[in-house]
Amino acid sequence: MELIFEKSRPGRAAGTVPASDVPETALERLIGPELLRDTLNLPELAEVDIVRHYTRLSRRNFGVDVGFYPLGSCTMKYNPKINERVAGLDGFTALHPYAPEAFVQGNLQLLYELAGYLSEICGMADFTLQPAAGAHGELTGVMIIKKHFERKGQRRSTILIPDTAHGTNPASVALCGFQVATVRSDAEGGVDVGHLRELMTKDVAGLMLTNPNTLGLFERNIEEVAHIVHRKGGLLYCDGANANALVGVTRPGDLGFDIIQLNLHKTFSTPHGCGGPGSGPVGVKRHLVPFLPVPRVVKRGRRYRWSEDFPHSIGRVRSFYGNFNVMVKAYAYIRSIGAAGMRRVSENAVLNANYIKERLRGHYQLAYDRTCMHECVFTGEKQLRESGVHTTDIAKRLLDYGYHPPTIYFPLIVREAIMIEPTETESKETLDEFCEAMISIAREARENPDLVRSAPLTTPVRRLDDVLAARKPDVCWTVCQGE
Amino acid sequence: MDYVPHTPGEQKEMLKVIGVGDLEDLFADIPAKYRLGGLLNLPPPLSEQEIWEHMGRLAARNRLPGATLTGAGAYHHYIPAVVSHVVGRSEFYTAYTPYQAEISQGILQAIYEYQTMITRLTGTQVANASMYDGATAMAEAAVLSAKSLGRSRLLVGRSVHPEYRKVVGTYAWANGYACEEIPFGATGRLEQAALRELLDDKTAAVLVQSPNFFGVIEDIGPLADLAHSRGALLVAGFTDPTSLGILKAPGDSGADFVVGEGQSFGNPMNYGGPYLGILASTEAFMRKIPGRLVGATVDREGRRGYVLTLQTREQHIRREKATSNICSNEALCMLAAAVYLACLGKNLKRLAALNVWKANYLKEALSALPGWRPLFTGPVYNEFAMSCPDAGAANRRLEKAGFTGGYDLSKDYPELGGGILFCATEMLRREDMDKAVSLLK
Ligand SMILES: Cc1ncc(COP(=O)(O)O)c(C=O)c1O
Numbered sequence: 001m002e003l004i005f006e007k008s009r010p011g012r013a014a015g016t017v018p019a020s021d022v023p024e025t026a027l028e029r030l031i032g033p034e035l036l037r038d039t040l041n042l043p044e045l046a047e048v049d050i051v052r053h054y055t056r057l058s059r060r061n062f063g064v065d066v067g068f069y070p071l072g073s074c075t076m077k078y079n080p081k082i083n084e085r086v087a088g089l090d091g092f093t094a095l096h097p098y099a100p101e102a103f104v105q106g107n108l109q110l111l112y113e114l115a116g117y118l119s120e121i122c123g124m125a126d127f128t129l130q131p132a133a134g135a136h137g138e139l140t141g142v143m144i145i146k147k148h149f150e151r152k153g154q155r156r157s158t159i160l161i162p163d164t165a166h167g168t169n170p171a172s173v174a175l176c177g178f179q180v181a182t183v184r185s186d187a188e189g190g191v192d193v194g195h196l197r198e199l200m201t202k203d204v205a206g207l208m209l210t211n212p213n214t215l216g217l218f219e220r221n222i223e224e225v226a227h228i229v230h231r232k233g234g235l236l237y238c239d240g241a242n243a244n245a246l247v248g249v250t251r252p253g254d255l256g257f258d259i260i261q262l263n264l265h266k267t268f269s270t271p272h273g274c275g276g277p278g279s280g281p282v283g284v285k286r287h288l289v290p291f292l293p294v295p296r297v298v299k300r301g302r303r304y305r306w307s308e309d310f311p312h313s314i315g316r317v318r319s320f321y322g323n324f325n326v327m328v329k330a331y332a333y334i335r336s337i338g339a340a341g342m343r344r345v346s347e348n349a350v351l352n353a354n355y356i357k358e359r360l361r362g363h364y365q366l367a368y369d370r371t372c373m374h375e376c377v378f379t380g381e382k383q384l385r386e387s388g389v390h391t392t393d394i395a396k397r398l399l400d401y402g403y404h405p406p407t408i409y410f411p412l413i414v415r416e417a418i419m420i421e422p423t424e425t426e427s428k429e430t431l432d433e434f435c436e437a438m439i440s441i442a443r444e445a446r447e448n449p450d451l452v453r454s455a456p457l458t459t460p461v462r463r464l465d466d467v468l469a470a471r472k473p474d475v476c477w478t479v480c481q482g483e
Numbered sequence: 484m485d486y487v488p489h490t491p492g493e494q495k496e497m498l499k500v501i502g503v504g505d506l507e508d509l510f511a512d513i514p515a516k517y518r519l520g521g522l523l524n525l526p527p528p529l530s531e532q533e534i535w536e537h538m539g540r541l542a543a544r545n546r547l548p549g550a551t552l553t554g555a556g557a558y559h560h561y562i563p564a565v566v567s568h569v570v571g572r573s574e575f576y577t578a579y580t581p582y583q584a585e586i587s588q589g590i591l592q593a594i595y596e597y598q599t600m601i602t603r604l605t606g607t608q609v610a611n612a613s614m615y616d617g618a619t620a621m622a623e624a625a626v627l628s629a630k631s632l633g634r635s636r637l638l639v640g641r642s643v644h645p646e647y648r649k650v651v652g653t654y655a656w657a658n659g660y661a662c663e664e665i666p667f668g669a670t671g672r673l674e675q676a677a678l679r680e681l682l683d684d685k686t687a688a689v690l691v692q693s694p695n696f697f698g699v700i701e702d703i704g705p706l707a708d709l710a711h712s713r714g715a716l717l718v719a720g721f722t723d724p725t726s727l728g729i730l731k732a733p734g735d736s737g738a739d740f741v742v743g744e745g746q747s748f749g750n751p752m753n754y755g756g757p758y759l760g761i762l763a764s765t766e767a768f769m770r771k772i773p774g775r776l777v778g779a780t781v782d783r784e785g786r787r788g789y790v791l792t793l794q795t796r797e798q799h800i801r802r803e804k805a806t807s808n809i810c811s812n813e814a815l816c817m818l819a820a821a822v823y824l825a826c827l828g829k830n831l832k833r834l835a836a837l838n839v840w841k842a843n844y845l846k847e848a849l850s851a852l853p854g855w856r857p858l859f860t861g862p863v864y865n866e867f868a869m870s871c872p873d874a875g876a877a878n879r880r881l882e883k884a885g886f887t888g889g890y891d892l893s894k895d896y897p898e899l900g901g902g903i904l905f906c907a908t909e910m911l912r913r914e915d916m917d918k919a920v921s922l923l924k
Contacts, residue, residue: 001588004596004825015563015826017833021913022844027729030839031862035700037731041603044828047565054569054593054822061589063577074579078486082531084571091542097755098553099887100878106544107754120524132615132756133811135798143657171798171808175626176657180803218512249510250517265811269486271573273815274590275580275612275775277757293653315653319556319618319646319744320755332538338528341485343519347506348487348494354509355497371509399585407582410799427488428497459585461788469780469792473769475609476599477779 001060001460004053005477008043014050060460061274062404068430070356072375072407072419073166073214075244075266080336083269083329092328097320101305108304111321112297114331115281121334121342122240122260123253124283128292130322134241137261137280138172138208140293143314144259144284145205145235146176147291151312154233156205162191164213164411169239178205185413189215189368191225200228206235211252212245214411215368216353216375216419226256235259235288243267244423245350245373248343258285267345268330279326293317348424349374352431356420359435363442367414375421379414383442387449391416394441396463397455401437484530549885550915554866554906555696556617556644557755558723558747561910562819563826566749570819580775580811584790590814591789594777597821604724604824605741606732607763611774613812614760617744618650621690621720623773623807624740624762625651626658628688628716630806631771635660636685638678642667642695643720645895651690665689671699671859671868675709682713692720692743693733697904698842698866699859700730707737716740723747723908724761726864728827728835740764749823750816759816770796773807834909838865841907841916848920849905855923858902866906868892871923874903880922886915 027036045053062069069076087093095104115127131137142159149156158179161169170180181199186192191209200207207229212218219225229236238257244267246252252260264270265278272278284292290312298307337345350373357366357376364378380391395405395418407419422431445452456462489497494506503509510518529537551559570576574589581587581594594612601610614620625637637655639648641664648664655662665681668674673691682689689710693701707717719738721727725747733741745759746752764772770793778792798805827834842865849855849869858868869889871877878888892902907916 001592003592003599005599008828013828013830014565015828015830017827017830017837018909020837020840022840022916024836024840025843027836027839030843031700031729035702035731035862036729037727037735040728040829040832042600042828042831043825045825047826050565050822050825051568053825055572057589057593058569058572058574059589060586060592061574061578062583062586063574065573065577069579071579071582076577076579079577080486082534084576086535086538086542089538089542090547091539091545093751093753094547095545095754096548096551096553096559096752096887097557098555098890099548099551099754100882102882103546103548103887104754106541109544110541117525132619132813133809135808135810136615136619139657139808143653146657166810167797167799167802167805168808168810170803171801171805174803174805175654175808177659218510220512220514222517223514248519248523250513250519254517263811271576272579272811273576273813274578274587274818275814276812277814277816278811279757315656316646316649317619317653318650318756319616319644319758323756323758325751325753325757328538332534335526335529335537336531336534337485339522339525341528342523342525344485344487347509348489350509351489351494351497351501351506354501358501371503371512373512395583396585399583404586405583425486425488428493456585460588461585461782461786462784464584464782464788464790465780466790466792469778469790470795473776473793474779475595475769475776475792476602477595478599 001056003477004043007045007049007053010044012044012046014045014047067402068426068434069404070406070420070422071404072421073241075421075423077269077423078425079269079271083332086332087325087328092325105304108297110328110331112299112304114327117334118262118281119283121247122283123251124260125286126289126292127281127283129281129327130293130318131280131282132318132323133276133278134261134263134280135168135172136317137282138168138239139175140282140317141237141259141261142172142176144288144291147314148235148288149205156203158204160199160204160207162209163413164215165210166214166239169208188370189217190219190221193221193224196225197228200232200234202232204234206237208237208239210239210242212242212373215377216372217368217370218373222255241266242374245346247346248339249346253285258288264326264330269333270326270329277323277326279323345424352422352424352426356422356431356435360438363439375419377414378418380416380418383445384416387445389445389449389452391418393452393455397441397452398437399456400458403434403437484528548887550911551887552905552919553887553890555890555904556744557752559752559908559910560747562749565826566819566822569822570815575818576815581791588788591777593818593821595779595789597817598777600821600824601761601763604727604732605763606734607741608766609769609772610763611772611776613814613817614762614774614809615813616758616760618647620742620760620762621647621718622651622654624718624742625688625690626654627771627806629660632687634685634687636687637662638665638681638686638689640665640673640691642673642697643690643692644696670861671697672701672861673706675705678709682709682715684713686713686715688716688718690718692722694722694726694864697859697868698863699861700864703733703736703738718742723865725831725835725838728831745820748820750819757813757816759813759820771806774809774812837909841911842867845905845907845916848916852923858899865908866904868902868904870902874901877903877923881919884922886919
């Protein structure tokens, strides 16, 4: 498809700018010619060109509203439309972040209550809503760990992370100046408790654990794991990106976690927007509350206000207060479904994942044969061994069947991994149809492997050359348009 | 209400296929004593109508200002109808990160086009597909500078947004870097002589902002030359990116990184977020910059297409050796920015000029009031700092009339002895400015 720059025609224009109601002094006089630019190379199009361009682009994009999106660890559930509508209210969108507190009591109430709901859901003492995404929440959480030991006058240099963890975990830890030590998984896909005990010394600040982990499995030994970490004075961090399996059923705080980040764009159904915005609130137990980022909303009587008066805070991790408009959607979602709805989320997310696991188990090999939580992980090793079909090929063939493929090649400890997360908003029919497609692909892999390897056949473009893109990077369009 | 489609009958059938008796059995791995016996303590669920009404009441507890005279990092601009139309298409807003390129060409091409627009505006060669906001974009550029040079000292302009300085400070603390401030002078610009003194061989980056927090346009060229003379990098921020419609591109003045808040490009103020972190750099950092990059390539049949590329920098491959931990970014805000820039096109220049004219009009009118004078002499974009008899009292008067007033400088800059920062964009009508001025008389 043509680039917007290729559609540009000199002299065409869409957005017009109002006439000035104040004197128009020459910019050279007001600013100085040496600071001004002489060319402005932006595309020139009429409004209809722009609308058609982006509408066509949108038709080359697959979202949850288009079809089933079982992308493991990403929790691509349906995003209720009422949330979009309320988040679009002028009363929420039109306020400046420095608007006087008297003007924003509704916003402050919403933030205060949302932090309270998340605390209740997770069994934590309080939450900060400032982090802008899950990984940003992780970073904030690790900073809180750092601060905790700094206050105690202890130097601890290492944080433990299981080998199943998402890549953001080690990256977040490294960004806080800690070393990463990797804890092995045991034969059942959980933390190898023996290895953890070996690694957990007084030099270790804590363990960062995803629970349920990225194999979709609950850490059965969580009690012992927490005990091992706490006995050596360490803190237990929960990557809560997978909370969709737990909400309303169990609380990470009760399980022994000291800190958790939630991904509102996953569990709390705020759409992911092709990669963001997200929101990654961080909850902590009472002893860590003083370290939360500033500012924080406080309530006096019926009035809410911002306070920076927390001398032990790690400081700020973002400008203003975080992704406020995302929080409006999460708040509306929690108020819609309530406590019983929360429980139904987990129950049905787990039901759906186990259903897929059972329906596909004769056709694909399971990575770990246990009851799973919100996602199940298969390996395409059988297909690779028997017909030379890779997991990538299976994923690409799914495109021809009209599905977004599952997450593939993650977690790293599973070769040829296929990680399926259906979420609770998908019906039995959808799951059955998807399973039929997966079963057909398994058959095709046996009977006609070339067909699978040449997929996709029906998409606007076919397999793209990643190697070329990396070897000769072309990351912006440089053809000169003239002025 | 909830959004689960299952009927009780279907649930039973599914449980049977799984081979368990009831839903509780699926949670057998969670030790029984940790399973909640009852329900969470949350307010009762609401129907869709009740949610609409409840949220409407909350929104109505807010008060919409008659006019906004505040900038200070978030700007009130007009958003063309096309922007919300495009961003409201659910093919975009309900998609995840484009890992499967064949069914994500829409957003991938839009990102590629955005990258191109941003490099053109900033005078750079590479722009990523967004950071969380302007402050984290600056902080990550600082950390990357330190890591790539193996140096541990950061020099931050005191005229940089106070919240950005704080975020940079938090990231620097976590990494064990030292952070020092470069003072500003009577023009409102940074003092070059002071910078020369502060620079040493441990300095990784000099962080500046133009227009700076006081709205004053810095001369980036000499600052970049100074930084480079000691082997340090220059990170050039900006306040309002619409200023790039008229101002010389920071990359053309020698900036190694151009970072800042992109909210002004088509994103509502949203009480502070979601916003759009812009991060662009020279080609030298292409394999190091944080976040996602989209590259053009071809498919099996030779057709042009786009993919996420150079991913080996990223956390999901390099894990603890990654240049950043960013994963989810602000893609939808980026899409809004791309559509906004497509709508404005070359008119961005006229829009920027209008901002300059309005701000200068308000600045002059306020300067005529007794006890009011501009704090700085440097040229400004759409914001300016004033000294006045009592900033708190001034804001109270404006608020009473329903205006969001200026940003009170006393909390961040005690050395200014009081002061207030006003902003005038194209949204501020002359009659509102005149009314504000008469209120402050
Ligand atoms: C297990 C896990 N942890 C952390 C993250 C990072 O979250 P975000 O993408 O919001 O930064 C993700 C999602 O990408 C995840 O799946």
